[in-house]
Amino acid sequence: MAKGYIKIDRDRCKGCHLCIDVCPRKVIEVSKELNKTGYAPAQFIEKPEDGKGCTACTMCAVVCPDLAIEVYRAK
C-alpha cells in the first residue's frame, strides 16, 4: 500500500506542472477540467496502475510554487 498521499488544492493550483515532473512515482497528472481561475490543475493519482503510489517524499510540495500541495504520511 502507498506510504502516503497528497492533497492538491485545485483552485490554488496554477497548472505549472512542476510537481508532475518531479514526482518520482509519477502519481500526479494534469486534470482534464480547468479550475476556477482557468488553469489546468494537477491532480493526484490515488490508485496508480503499478499499485505502488505516493511515498510522501514531499518533492512535489517542495517544488510547488503555490503551496497547493499538502503531503500526508500514513501512520
Add this chain to the structure above:
Amino acid sequence: MAKGYIKIDRDRCKGCHLCIDVCPRKVIEVSKELNKTGYAPAQFIEKPEDGKGCTACTMCAVVCPDLAIEVYRAK
C-alpha cells in the same frame, strides 16, 4: 659646479614645503618674505654652503603640487 638649477615662481608657490623635504641636496629653503597671497614660499639656494648644489634631479618639481618649479639642466 652644480649640474642644474631650478626656478621657483614665488607667487604660485603655496608654501607647502614638500619640495624642501624631498630635495636630496637640501638646496631649497623657506623664504623669509611672504608672497603676494600671504604664503611663505620656497626659495632656491643658488650657492649652497657645501658648494655642490642642484643636480636637476626634478624631485622637487615632481612633488610640487602647484607647478611652481621649473628645472633646468646645465648643458
Add this chain to the structure above:
Amino acid sequence: MPSEKKLMRGSDTLAEAAVRAGCRFFSGYPITPQNELPEYLSWRLPQAGGTFIQAESELSAINMVLGAAATGARALTSSSSPGVSLKQEGISYLAGQELPAVVANMMRGGPGLGNIAASAADYFQATRGGGHGDYRTPVLAPAGCQELAELTFLAFDLADKYRTPVMLLGDGLIGQVMEPVVFPDPIDPADLPPKDYILDGCAGRAPRAIFSMLLGQQGELYKHNLHLQEKYEQITADEQRWEENLTEDADIIAVAYGTASRIAMSAVEELRAEGVKAGLFRPITLWPYPKQALRKLAQGGVKVAVFELSAGQMVEDVMLSVGERAEIHFYGIPGGVIPTPADVIDFLRSALKGDGKVGRRVEI
C-alpha cells in the same frame, strides 16, 4: 516625404517621432506605462545609427542625456512619475547648463508608487520645476498620437532653439492608446544647425567648458539667472500654444489638456448635441501657459470649467489667467482613475447651474 498612415501606440509614436526628429541618443530605465518606448528604441535607434542605453537608474539616464547633449546630440529620456521625480536634479542641471534635451513623462497615479493608470498629477512638477532653482522648462501636452508625433518634433526644436530641457507630458492613456499616425519628414541630424557650445575636442579652437556652478563674488550666478529669466520671458512671449473648440458662443468653456481634454471634448460634443453651448479650451503648452488666450475668452458671463486628472494643479494657472473675470469651477479626478465623458457632462451641467453637486467653485 511624410510617412504612410500607421496605427501606432503613443509610446511607439513618441519613439519613432524622436528618431525622425534627429534624436540619436536615448537613455532610460523601465517603468510602466511607458516601457514600449525604450523597447522600441532598443532596436530602432541602433538601426538609425544612434545609441540606446538602458541605464541602471533614472538618475543615470538623465545624466547620460546630459553628457550626450553636451556633445551636441539630440537626446531623449523617458519615464513615468516616480522615475521623473528622480530626474529632477538632472533637469535642474540641464537648465542651469543650458543644454537641450527632451524629457518625456507618461504620468501615472501617485503619490508614491500609486498605480499605472493615466493621471495628470505631475503638472506642478513639470510646470514649476520639481527641481531646485529658478528654471522653467517648456512643457508640451499632446492629446493624441498624431499630435504627439508633431510635438515630439517641436520639443527637439524648442530644446535646441532655446538650449533648454523640454518636457513632453503624456500619461498612461496617451502612452498606450493606438491611433493612426502620419509622421513628418525625417530630419538628418547632419542637417541641423551647428551648435557653437558643444564639446567635441578642442582641436583648432579654445577649450570649452559647460558648467552651472558660478561661485564668483561679482554676482555671476545672479547674472546668469537674469539671462535665464530673459530667455524664459522670450519663450513665454513666443511659444504659447493652445486649441479652441466651439468657444466663440459658449456659455461654458471647459479647460483641459492631454487625455482629460479628449474626454472633455466628448462631453462638449454631447452637450452641444443637446443644445448646451459648451466649448473647450485646450492648452498645448503648459508652460508657457496660454494665459492671454484664455483670459480673452473669460468675459461676457462665460463660465470656466477646469477638468483635470488630478486634485487641482492646472487650475492655479487658470486662476492666474482668468482672475475674477469669470466664474471658475473645478473638477478633478486624482489617482489614476480614468473618468468618462459622462462624468464631465455632469460637471459641466453642475457648473452651469452652479449647484455645486459635481466639482466646486474656486475663487481667488
Add this chain to the structure above:
Amino acid sequence: MPSEKKLMRGSDTLAEAAVRAGCRFFSGYPITPQNELPEYLSWRLPQAGGTFIQAESELSAINMVLGAAATGARALTSSSSPGVSLKQEGISYLAGQELPAVVANMMRGGPGLGNIAASAADYFQATRGGGHGDYRTPVLAPAGCQELAELTFLAFDLADKYRTPVMLLGDGLIGQVMEPVVFPDPIDPADLPPKDYILDGCAGRAPRAIFSMLLGQQGELYKHNLHLQEKYEQITADEQRWEENLTEDADIIAVAYGTASRIAMSAVEELRAEGVKAGLFRPITLWPYPKQALRKLAQGGVKVAVFELSAGQMVEDVMLSVGERAEIHFYGIPGGVIPTPADVIDFLRSALKGDGKVGRRVEI
C-alpha cells in the same frame, strides 16, 4: 524647563531643537550650507540615545528616514537644494504612505550646482511638491534662530499629527547666522502619543503593512487620494501661520518670508523712520499659504510689494491671495546674491511711486 540663552548657528539650532523635540533618527548627506547640522547631530544624537547615519546619498538618506518613520521614530533629514531635488521621490512616498518626517532644506543658489549663498528659489518645489502625484507638505519658513528652534518643534508635531512629511525651509543665511536662542522644554520620545500604524513586530496583533501602491480596480488609489485631499484641506484650514508688522495703517505692505523678510523688515523700519507708511506681511507657513490673512490686508488702495530671493515664485501665491484687490509689485533676486535693506527700500519706494524702476508690477 527651557534652556538658557545661547548664541547658536542656525544649523546647530535646528539640530539641537530636533533632538529636544524628540527626534532620535537623522540621516543625511553632506552639502553646503547645512553641513554643521549633520556634524552637530553626529555627536549629539548618539549622546541622546538616537541614531545618526551619514548616508551614501540623499536618496538613501530620505529612505532611511522612511524606514525610521515606519517604525515610529521622529526622524529628520536635511540637505540643500540639489540634494533636496534628489529626495523628491522619497518625499512623495512618505506623503503617499502617510509617514511623518521632517525634511530641512537650507536653500542655495541654483539652478544646477549654482552657489552656496542664501537663496529662496525652491519655493515652488517645496510648496507644490517637486515630487510626483497630488500631495502637499506643510512648509515652515523660519526667519531667525529663535523661531527656527520653535518651528522645528512644530514641524515634528505637525508631522505626527497629520502623518505627513513637513518641510523646514531655510537658506544659507538662516543656516549660518548665529543668534541667541532659548530652547523649549525637551520632549522625551517615550511621552509622545503612541502611533497605531507603526511597525514593531506583530506580536499580539495582526501584521501591519505600510505602502503606497493601490492597484485595485475599485479606485482604491482614488479613494486614498480623496482621503489625502481631505487631510490637506484640514491642514489648510487649521495650520496657517503668519506675522504682520506695522500693516494696520500701511500704504505699502512688503510680503516676504525667511531671510528676505528680515531684510525687508529693516527696510520697513528705515522707511517708517522717514515717515513712509510701510508694513510687512510675513508668511510663516508657505503651505498652507496664509491666503485669507493677506487678502484681508489687500484693500483701501494699499500696495502689495512682494520681495523674494528668487525670480518670482511666492508671488504666485500672493496673486492667488490678493487677486485684483490691490496693486501687486514684485522684486526678486535670483541666484544666491544677498541683497541689502537699501535694495528693498528702493523697491518699496519705486512701487509706491509706480515708476517701475526697481521690480515690476504684476497682474493677473
Add this chain to the structure above:
Amino acid sequence: MLVRTQFAGFGGQGVLLMGYVLSNGAMLKGLNVTFFPSYGAEMRGGTANCMVTLSDKKIASPVGSQADILVAMNGPSLDKFEPTVAKGGLIVLNQSLIKWGPKRQDVEVFSVPLVDLAREAGSERAANMVMIGAVCAKRDLLPLEDVVKGMQAAMKGKDKFFALNTKGIQRGFTFAQTGK
C-alpha cells in the same frame, strides 16, 4: 457614426488582437479609430481588455462612458463589463465558455459558439478571428475584405497565419449573417 466596442477576456484568448485587427481594418477603410488596451499590472491575473472606437468624424475621447458593443470572451468579463453597455447596445458572447447570459434586458445579446465555429474554420486557435468576423458582420462595422485587410496589417510578418485567420473571419461573418 461613432461606435465603441469593448473586448474583454482571458489573457490567452487573443483579446487585444481582436481589437487591433478591427482598428487596422477601420483605419484602412478610412475611418477614424482609437484603440485603448489594458496594460501592465492590470493584465496580471490573466485578464485583458481593450476599447476600440470607430467614427467617420474626429474622435474625441478614446474612452467612452458606455460601450455600444461588448465582446465578452469569458464569464468574469461579462460580469465586469455588462453594466457599461449602452441601452440598446449589443453583447456578443463566447458561448463556448459562458454558460449563463447577461442579466440586462435592455440590450441585444448575440451568442457565438466560438470553439465549434473555429474548429470548422480549421483550428480552435482561430476563435478570436471568428469572433471579430461575427462582431463586424453583426453590426456592419466593416465589410469582410476590410476585416481581412485589418488582420493582415495587424499581423504583419506572420503571413503563415493569414489563411487560417481569413477562414476564421469568414466563418464568423457567415454565422452572423446566416445564424449558422
Add this chain to the structure above:
Amino acid sequence: MLVRTQFAGFGGQGVLLMGYVLSNGAMLKGLNVTFFPSYGAEMRGGTANCMVTLSDKKIASPVGSQADILVAMNGPSLDKFEPTVAKGGLIVLNQSLIKWGPKRQDVEVFSVPLVDLAREAGSERAANMVMIGAVCAKRDLLPLEDVVKGMQAAMKGKDKFFALNTKGIQRGFTFAQTGK
C-alpha cells in the same frame, strides 16, 4: 542703537573668532545680536569675514546695507569692504599689515599696530583679541569685562587661552583709550 560691524581678513587671523567674541559679549550684556559669518567655498582662497549686528531692539536684518564699523585685518579686506562703510563710520586697521590707508575721506580711521601690541600682551597670537578690545573700546560697544566674558563664552573649554586673551583684550582697550 543699532551697530553693524564688519570683520574681514585672512583665514588664519581669527577673524570669525573676533566676531564671535563680540557677539557673545553683547548677548551676555543683554543686547540683541546677530553674527553672520562667511562660509564654505567663499572661505577658500584664505579670506574670511563676518558681520556682527548689535542692538537694544529686535534686529531685523542680520545683513546691512552698510557697516558702521569695518575691522580690516589685511589689505585686500580693506579694499573689498571700504566702500560698504557708512558715512561717518569707523574703519579699524591692522596697521602691522596694511601699509596704505583707506581712500575714503568721510570716515574715521583708526590704525592699530596689532603685532606690536599683541607681543606686548604676551604673544602675536593674541592679535585678534587686541583688535576686538580696541574696537569695543573705540566705539564703546561693550565694557572691558563684557568683552572678556564674551571671550570666555566663545572659547568655552579652552581655558588655557583665557589669560593671554584677556591680556590682549586689555591691551586693545588701553590702546584705544590712551592712544598707546
Add this chain to the structure above:
Amino acid sequence: MSAPAAEKIFGRPESLKDVATHYCPGCGHSVAHRLVAECLDEMGLREKTIGVPPVGCAVLAYNYFNFDMVEAPHGRALAVATGIKRVRPDSFVLTYQGDGDLAAIGTAETIHAANRGELISCIFINNAIYGMTGGQMAPTTIIGEVTTTTPGGREAKAHGSPIDISRMLAVCEGAVYIERCTLNSFKGIKQAKKAIRKCFQVQVDGLGFGLVELLSPCPTNMKMSPKQAWQWIDNQMMKTYPLGLIKDTTGYEDK
C-alpha cells in the same frame, strides 16, 4: 482521500497568509516566499520580523507574508531597512529584492548597507530579468538572453556584462555571509532553505550583513513553460552564476 491515521508532513507555514498570490505559474517568487516563511516559523522570528519589499513583482508581498512590512521605493529597500533596524535593533529585519532593484537602481544602497555591515538579511531574487515591468534587460541578464530591450540578445559590448553583485558585495567587510542558491530543483530548493536559515542566524547573532541570492525562474518573461525555465537556469544561467558559498566569515561550524 482522507486517511484516518495520517500525519500532515507538509503544509502552509504560519508566516504566510492563506491567500493566492498574483505570481505567474511556476514563478520562483512563490517558492522563495514559502522558504522565507518556513525559516521564520522554525526560528520563531515571525512576531519580531519587519520585512521590506521594494518595487518589483514582489511589491505586493505584504499581502502574502504574515508579518509587518513596509513597501520601499524601487531600489531603496536596504536604505529603508537600515532606518528600521537602527531604530529597532531588536527587530528582525529582512529585505526581499529583485535583481533590478538590488543590482541596478539600488546598487548604491545595496553596497553601502552591506559595507556598513547592517544587521539585515537580504533575500535576493535573481531571475535575470525585470519581471514586473515586462521583461526588460536586468543587470543580471546573461549574455545572449533575449529581453524586450535586448531584442537581439544581450551583448557585452553594447549592454555590458551580467553583473555579479554577490561577488562584489563579498568585498565589503560588513558582509559576513553570502551564498548563491537556486530554485529550479528539489535539491536546489532544499539547499536554498538551508542558506536562508543560516542567513537569518547571522542577523540573530548580530554578526553583520547576510545575503542569499536565489536563481529564480520567470517563465512569463522568458516566454517558456515552467519546466523550460527550470532547464534554462541549469543550462544557461548557472554558467554565469555558479552556485555555492561566496563568502562566509561567520565562523559557524559547517552546516
Add this chain to the structure above:
Amino acid sequence: MSAPAAEKIFGRPESLKDVATHYCPGCGHSVAHRLVAECLDEMGLREKTIGVPPVGCAVLAYNYFNFDMVEAPHGRALAVATGIKRVRPDSFVLTYQGDGDLAAIGTAETIHAANRGELISCIFINNAIYGMTGGQMAPTTIIGEVTTTTPGGREAKAHGSPIDISRMLAVCEGAVYIERCTLNSFKGIKQAKKAIRKCFQVQVDGLGFGLVELLSPCPTNMKMSPKQAWQWIDNQMMKTYPLGLIKDTTGYEDK
C-alpha cells in the same frame, strides 16, 4: 640665476592652463592634475579629450585643464561620460572624481559604467575625506580617522568599514585595468603617472574601462601640514588601501 646654455627639463604641460588653482597647499589634486595633463600631452590626446569633473574640490578643474570639459552633478560623472563617449566614440573621455563622488553618491554610476566596459578612463582621487564640504566622513575614510561627522573617529560598527571600491570594480568584466597608486612621494607620483598612461592607453586601444586610484593628501581637512599628511598616508591609509595593480586583463606586456 639664468644660465645661457641650460635646458628646461621640467615645466608646465600644455594640457594645463597657466593659472593658479584654488587647491590648498600640499593638496594631491594639484599633483594629479599635472600628471593627467602630462600624460595627455605625451600621448597627443589633448585635442580629442573631453573631461568630466563632478562636484568635489575639483569641480573647478575646467578652469585649469586646457581641454573641453563638462561639470557633472555630484556622483554622476560616469553617467555623463557614458553619454559623451557613446555619442563621440572617437573622443578621449576621462572622469576625474573624488572618493565621495565615486564611491558614495555615485556608487551605482561607477559600478555600472565599469560593468558596461565603457571606454572611459577614470581618475579616482581617494583622499579618505569629503574635501569640498569641509571634512566629513567619506566612504573611504579609514577606521579611527577623525572627521567632522565622526568626531570620535570612524568605527566599523556605527559608520561602516572603509570601502574598497577598486577591488569591487575588479569584479566587473568590463573593467580591464585598475591600479592603486599614491601621490605622497616622489616614487609614488612617478608610478602614478605610469599607471595613468597605461589607463589612457586602455581607452585608446578600446579595451574597456580603466581606473587609477590615487591616494591623495588633504592636509586641510586632516588638519595636518602637507608633510604630516604625506606621512599619514604612508603610516595609516596604505594599510587599508595597499598599493599596486588590482586588475589587469589588458594583455599588455609588462612595463
